Amino acid sequence: MAPANSIQVKSPNHQERRDPRLRNGSKSTDFRFNPLQDKNFIKNNEIMAGLALGELEMWIHRFIGKPSQIEEFEDIGTWCNKSNARVYFMNLIFYNYFGGLVTTKSIVSNQVMITRKAASDMVDSAVEIGIVEYYSDKEFRATAKYIEYYLSYTRLVAKSYIPKLTKLLTQLNAINNVPNAMETFKIRE
Numbered sequence: 001m002a003p004a005n006s007i008q009v010k011s012p013n014h015q016e017r018r019d020p021r022l023r024n025g026s027k028s029t030d031f032r033f034n035p036l037q038d039k040n041f042i043k044n045n046e047i048m049a050g051l052a053l054g055e056l057e058m059w060i061h062r063f064i065g066k067p068s069q070i071e072e073f074e075d076i077g078t079w080c081n082k083s084n085a086r087v088y089f090m091n092l093i094f095y096n097y098f099g100g101l102v103t104t105k106s107i108v109s110n111q112v113m114i115t116r117k118a119a120s121d122m123v124d125s126a127v128e129i130g131i132v133e134y135y136s137d138k139e140f141r142a143t144a145k146y147i148e149y150y151l152s153y154t155r156l157v158a159k160s161y162i163p164k165l166t167k168l169l170t171q172l173n174a175i176n177n178v179p180n181a182m183e184t185f186k187i188r189e
Contacts, residue, residue, distance in 0.1 A: 049171035056164045070156060073149035079129050088112045089122055093132055094150045097142040104138050 063069075064084060068077020080090040092111055096103045109119035123140065126132045132140045142150075 045171055045174040049168065049175055052164070052168040052171050056161070056168055059164060070149070070152050073145075073152060075129060076131055076146060076149045077153065079125070079131065085112050085114050085118070086122065089126070090131075090150070093126075093140075093142045094147070097147065102139050103132075103141060 063081055064087070066078075066081055068074045068081060070077050080086050089108060089112055092108065093103055095101075105116065105119045105123050108114075108123060109116045112119065112122075114122070123132065127134070127140070130143055131146045133143050134140045
């Protein structure tokens with residue numbers, strides 16, 4: 001061990017560099033290149049994120065109108081794949097089921113942004129195929145069979161979406177780490 005008198009102590013008044021995000025830390029005087037402040041770097045990340053998002057959305061869209069990939073629930077999966085409105089409905093009733101929320105034809109019409117008649121027809125056909133069931137005069141919920149289908153669908157998505165989502169998340173994280181990102185991108189709630 002070194003003798004106590006040979007240890008050099010830095011003076012607290014002579015701090016050379018501190019991380020500006022540290023509590024009570026002074027601003028850094030290190031002005032090295034930061035890619036997150038380079039406008040071209042930011043624009044390229046936005047372009048790459050847009051391409052990754054577009055690739056994911058196009059990949060998802062190609063299943064609309066196609067038979068289900070899950071043989072066990074082919075009837076339900078094929079019904080859900082018929083249109084974007086049905087895909088939205090599929091997610092809405094799953095979410096409402098576990099969220100403890102009421103679902104009615106009016107809610108479907110408003111949320112899916114379709115006419116009341118189209119919502120009524122969609123719900124009636126969903127009842128016929130066993131996706132939803134009424135538990136009061138106007139309120140319905142997802143059936144146990146549908147919940148099992150949706151969980152199988154979730155497992156399928158987990159296997160097939162991960163590479164595309166990883167690429168998208170990488171780009172989105174880069175965009176989100178841009179200084180002042182929260183002020184630059186105002187998001188409506």
